[in-house]
Amino acid sequence: MSIDTLFYIILAGIIALLLALFQYYYKSKSASKDNALFAFLRFITLFSVLLLLINPKFEQIQYYTEKPNLVVAVDNSASLKHLKQDNNALVFVKSIQDNAQINSKFNIKLLSFGEDLKVSDSLTFKDRQTNIDKVFKSLTQVYKNTVSPTIIVTDGNQTVGNDYQFSAKKYNQAIYPIILGDTIVYSDLQISKLNVNKYAYLKNNFPVEAIVVYNGNQTIASKFIVTKGNATVFSKNIKLDKSNNSQVLNFTLPANGVGVQDYKAQIIPLETEKNKTNNYKNFAVEVIDQKSKIAIVSSILHPDLGAIKKSIESNEQREVVFLKPNSIINQLNDFQLVILYNPNNLFKPLFDELKKQNKNKWVIIGAKSDWQFLNNVTSSYSLDFTSQTEDYQPFLNNYYNPFIVEDIDFKNFPPLKSTFGDAVFNQSYETILFKTVSGIKTEQPLLATFETDGRREAVLFGEELWKWRAQSYINEDSFLKFDNFIGKLVQYLASNKRRNRLNIDYNSFYNGSDNITLSAQFFNKNFEFDADASLNISLKNNETNITYNRPLILKGNNYQVNLNSLDAGNYTFTVAAESENISVSGNFKIIEYNVEQQFLNADVTKLQQLATNSGGNAYFINNYTALTDNLLNDNRYLPIQKSNKSVVPLIDWSYLLFIIALSLALEWFIRKYKGLI
Numbered sequence: 001m002s003i004d005t006l007f008y009i010i011l012a013g014i015i016a017l018l019l020a021l022f023q024y025y026y027k028s029k030s031a032s033k034d035n036a037l038f039a040f041l042r043f044i045t046l047f048s049v050l051l052l053l054i055n056p057k058f059e060q061i062q063y064y065t066e067k068p069n070l071v072v073a074v075d076n077s078a079s080l081k082h083l084k085q086d087n088n089a090l091v092f093v094k095s096i097q098d099n100a101q102i103n104s105k106f107n108i109k110l111l112s113f114g115e116d117l118k119v120s121d122s123l124t125f126k127d128r129q130t131n132i133d134k135v136f137k138s139l140t141q142v143y144k145n146t147v148s149p150t151i152i153v154t155d156g157n158q159t160v161g162n163d164y165q166f167s168a169k170k171y172n173q174a175i176y177p178i179i180l181g182d183t184i185v186y187s188d189l190q191i192s193k194l195n196v197n198k199y200a201y202l203k204n205n206f207p208v209e210a211i212v213v214y215n216g217n218q219t220i221a222s223k224f225i226v227t228k229g230n231a232t233v234f235s236k237n238i239k240l241d242k243s244n245n246s247q248v249l250n251f252t253l254p255a256n257g258v259g260v261q262d263y264k265a266q267i268i269p270l271e272t273e274k275n276k277t278n279n280y281k282n283f284a285v286e287v288i289d290q291k292s293k294i295a296i297v298s299s300i301l302h303p304d305l306g307a308i309k310k311s312i313e314s315n316e317q318r319e320v321v322f323l324k325p326n327s328i329i330n331q332l333n334d335f336q337l338v339i340l341y342n343p344n345n346l347f348k349p350l351f352d353e354l355k356k357q358n359k360n361k362w363v364i365i366g367a368k369s370d371w372q373f374l375n376n377v378t379s380s381y382s383l384d385f386t387s388q389t390e391d392y393q394p395f396l397n398n399y400y401n402p403f404i405v406e407d408i409d410f411k412n413f414p415p416l417k418s419t420f421g422d423a424v425f426n427q428s429y430e431t432i433l434f435k436t437v438s439g440i441k442t443e444q445p446l447l448a449t450f451e452t453d454g455r456r457e458a459v460l461f462g463e464e465l466w467k468w469r470a471q472s473y474i475n476e477d478s479f480l481k482f483d484n485f486i487g488k489l490v491q492y493l494a495s496n497k498r499r500n501r502l503n504i505d506y507n508s509f510y511n512g513s514d515n516i517t518l519s520a521q522f523f524n525k526n527f528e529f530d531a532d533a534s535l536n537i538s539l540k541n542n543e544t545n546i547t548y549n550r551p552l553i554l555k556g557n558n559y560q561v562n563l564n565s566l567d568a569g570n571y572t573f574t575v576a577a578e579s580e581n582i583s584v585s586g587n588f589k590i591i592e593y594n595v596e597q598q599f600l601n602a603d604v605t606k607l608q609q610l611a612t613n614s615g616g617n618a619y620f621i622n623n624y625t626a627l628t629d630n631l632l633n634d635n636r637y638l639p640i641q642k643s644n645k646s647v648v649p650l651i652d653w654s655y656l657l658f659i660i661a662l663s664l665a666l667e668w669f670i671r672k673y674k675g676l677i
Contacts, residue, residue, distance in 0.1 A: 005056045012050035016043050034674060041667040048660045055649050062644045068147040068637045070106035071173075072096055073135055074123055075154035075180070077114045079599055081125040082277075085180035088621045089153050090123060092178055095624070096151070101632055105639070109148075115160065115515075128513045128564065130154075133161035136168045149174045149616065149637060151627070155181040156603030156610075159513070162477060165610055174616040174636070178624055181602030187216030188600055189270055190278035192246070199316040202289040205252035212247050212267050214240035222268045224249060228261065238267075255287040260509045260589050275600040282568075282591045284509045292318045292494050293334055297325055297350065298341035300368060305341065307466035311486035314479065318490065325350050332357055336494040339363075342463065344370035351377045360456045360493050366463025367417050380452060381425045381459065391415035392462050394433040394446050401529050402430055402449060403492045404505050404519050404558045408481040411436070413471050416446070416462025423461060427452065432489075435461070449492070456493050502535075504575055504584050505558075512593040516563040520552055520575050522582075534578040535559050542570040568592035 020043040024035040074093060080086045093110065096102060112120035114127020117138040132154065139150065150173050158164060168175060193211040200206035212224060219241040226234040233254075238247050255261070266280035273279070294312055296305055309320040323331070325346040332338070332353060339362045340347060354361055365374065367389045375382045394410040410433060422444055429450035435442045449458045472482035505519040522533040535552040548566070552559035552575070568590045576583035604618075611618040619627045631637060 005054065008054045009051065009056060012054060013047055016046035016050060019043075019046055034670075037670065038667055041663045041670075044663040045660055045667070048656055048663070052656065057647050057649045060646050060648045062646070063641060064644070065639045065641050067105065067107050067639050068149065069109055069143060070096075070102065070631070071109045071111065071139065071143060071148050071150040073111045073113055073117065073139070073150065073152045073154075075114075075130060075152075076112040076120070076123050076125055077127040077130040077159075078125060079130065079155055079157055080180060083155060083181045083599070083602075085155065085621070086123075086125045088180060089125075092153060092621060092624050093123070096628075099628060102628060105632060105637065128515075129159045130157060131161040132156075132158045132164035133167050136164055136171045139173075140167070140171045144170075144172055147637060147640075149176065149631065149634075151176045151178060152610075153178040153180065154607070155179070155599065156607040157181075157599040165606065165613065168610055168614060171614070173614065175610055175614040176616040176627055176631075177607040177611050177618045178627070179602050179604055179607050179618060179620050182600070184601075186274045186600060187214075187218070187220075187270060187272055188275060188278070189214050189216075189220065189222060189240075189267055189273060190275075191265060191267055191281050194265055194281045194283055196283050196285060197316050198286060200255040200285045200287050201291060202255055202258055202287055204255050206255055206285055207250065207252050208234075208265075208283075210249045210265055212238060212240070212249065214245045216245075216270075217242050220270060222270070224265070224267050226251075226253070226263055226265045228263050233263070255285065258287050258289050260284050260286050262509075262589065262591060278600075282512075282593055284589060284591050286508050288317060292336050292490075294318060294320050294337045294339065294490060294494065295323050295328055295331075295335045296320055296339045296341060297323050297328055297347070299325055299344065299346050300342055302341070302463065303466040304364070304463055307469045308339065308486065311469060311479070311483040312490055314483040315487050318487075329353050332359060336360070337362065337490060342366045342368045343374060344368075345373050348373070348377060358453060358455045362458040362460070362489075362493055364460045364463065364465075365418060367419060368463075369419065371419055371421070380427055380450060380457065381423050381429075383419065383421045383423050386420050388420040389417055390420040390437065391417055392446055393436040395436050395441055397431045397434060398557045399529055400430055400432050400557060401521070401523060403488055403503065404521055405432060405485065405488070406481065407556065408472060408485055409475055412475075414464070414467040416460075416464050416468075418462040423459075425450070449489075456495070458489060458493055500584070502575065502577060502582050502584050504586060506586065506588055508587075509589040509591060511591050512568050516566065516590065518552075518561050518563060518573075518575075520559045520584075521557070522559065522577055529557060533559070535575060536578065537561050537573055537575045539563070539566070539571050539573045541567070542572060544569065566590055 020039040023042060024039040072093065074089055080089055096108065097110070102108065110119070110121065111117055112123055113131070113135045115129040115131050115134070117135045132152075135152070150171070152175060154177065156177070156179065190213055191210055192213040193209070195209040197206055208226070210224065214220060219239065221237065221239050224236045224238055225232055234251050236249060240247060253263070262282060262284040264280060264282050269276045269279045296308060298305055305322065309322075312318050312320050326349070328338070329349060337360050338354060340350070341364045343351070343363060343365070365371075371383050393415045394413055396405065396407045396410050425448070427450060429445070429448045431445040431448045433445070433447040435444045435446045446462060447458065447460045449456065451457075469479060469482045473479050501523045503521045510516045518537065520535055522530050522535060524530045531554060537550050537552060539548045540546070550561050552561045570587065570589050572585065572587045574583050574585045608618045617627070617630060
């Protein structure tokens with residue numbers, strides 16, 4: 001409290017006292033006990049009112065004790081059940097939750113993980129993938145700046161993600177692995193990797209690469225076989241020993257039939273093998289009889305050209321060819337789509353021919369585009385351009401209708417560069433991405449599509465797409481999401497199919513450990529997205545004849561259903577709208593494969609290194625009681641007393657208003673009782 005405030009409080013007390021004395025002594029001309037009481041009550045009232053007007057502020061300090069967190073992350077993947085360690089994990093978790101001393105010293109945070117980390121009170125051990133790398137990345141965001149020793153209950157076998165030892169270093173917490181699984185090393189022969197393209201072309205041979213690994217001390221002989229149905233399509237004898245414990249097999253298989261062709265690769269197991277599940281792998285290839293061909297036409301060199309090509313060709317059904325504007329005219333019939341990059345006067349014959357043949361195209365307009373030329377050759381849109389350039393960041397239009405667009409964090413992508421100016425469309429169009437300029441969202445399209453006379457077109461008002469692909473890799477450790485976005489756009493532009501009110505997005509086959517999600521879009525009669533529709537999917541397993549019925553849930557600008565729980569097999573399905581007689585049917589295949597059943601032992605070495613590098617200790621499940629003793633006796637995890645200092649104004653003290661009301665009420669009642677009013 002300042003000296004000025006203290007002076008005002010003293011002055012307020014003097015003024016309140018003088019006013020009370022003036023009223024009950026000076027004016028009454030008498031001194032009595034009643035007047036003294038009335039003067040006191042009036043002084044209290046006046047002084048309290050003046051205090052509220054001065055409103056002094058007081059420092060308030062609150063002390064509290066903060067216990068450290070104890071993070072318990074439990075592996076919820078199917079590998080624990082396969083290794084028969086699920087009950088051990090449950091017993092350990094219950095022992096931690098029921099330990100009174102641990103609960104007294106720590107705030108226990110129970111989490112479970114498979115492919116993702118989540119808060120969970122129940123464990124099912126059914127997750128199809130294990131991503132320990134993602135566990136530590138997520139924990140770093142929440143607990144990095146706290147005292148949070150972490151227990152991770154796992155076998156240490158990771159199926160997806162980067163090496164988790166690197167992400168654990170950034171976590172900056174002591175880690176205590178509870179190791180689940182057998183540590184005895186058995187002789188084991190397995191197919192470690194099997195690499196094959198997703199697509200192949202009819203009458204061609206497609207390559208297959210298989211890596212066979214042997215873990216043991218004796219020299220062994222076995223046979224690698226690939227079968228299709230009951231027929232053997234490839235076989236090879238192999239010999240391995242302790243020093244030569246792996247072999248890479250490269251071979252090709254013929255693609256003789258159109259559609260999904262499934263195969264089984266297996267290495268004949270040893271008689272003494274304990275885990276024979278990892279001796280075989282199923283795989284499939286979709287054989288197609290044609291390939292989409294896309295031309296990228298540019299008169300300049302730019303990193304965007306390579307990025308677009310890689311994104312498009314990530315789908316083996318598509319081939320990209322680079323051409324100059326003057327060399328494509330006679331080859332137009334060979335392409336399903338033409339991409340025109342930074343067009344200028346050299347593109348005039350090509351624009352004329354594209355219009356004449358009513359060909360689909362995607363125009364990418366950047367800082368080097370000639371807008372005066374474009375305004376002359378296209379009637380669909382124009383730009384009030386200047387000589388200046390501008391950077392445009394994207395944000396997704398959640399109501400884009402022609403096809404399903406997933407938000408791949410567009411708003412945090414680097415800006416694209418283009419000529420400054422607003423585009424004016426002379427026909428109806430659909431915006432995929434809007435422009436954000438200097439952090440301000442606009443209604444101007446950055447990427448838009450439209451249809452004219454059965455021809456589909458797209459226009460992107462910006463260059464430097466390569467930065468988007470790079471940013472997508474930084475975000476996801478993969479180009480997949482960005483490549484899928486470009487792939488869907490190219491698929492839409494390369495087709496002239498009539499629009500349907502119900503569109504389905506799915507793959508023709510899935511591996512057993514994949515996330516299986518089917519997406520759908522439903523439109524009203526005006527082809528506007530209907531967010532109030534009720535869509536259901538009916539699936540039938542063709543081998544077992546079991547039928548499943550599930551609703552599709554609205555998520556953003558599409559409806560989705562998760563089918564992860566389905567068993568391997570061939571499925572036919574129908575998605576139908578309840579309100580109208582509209583449905584779409586299809587089929588897909590789930591390839592039998594459980595990556596979580598490929599492991600025989602816990603990864604003890606890596607978990608022990610993880611503990612050592614973080615300042616913790618590793619424990620086997622049969623010795624977990626030593627962990628609780630360690631945590632209770634470790635002086636790094638003592639409760640911390642903290643204080644919270646706050647400045648509270650007097651006007652926030654409600655009991656002062658109560659004192660004013662009480663003093664006035666007492667004065668009135670006493671005066672009334674004495675007959676003075």
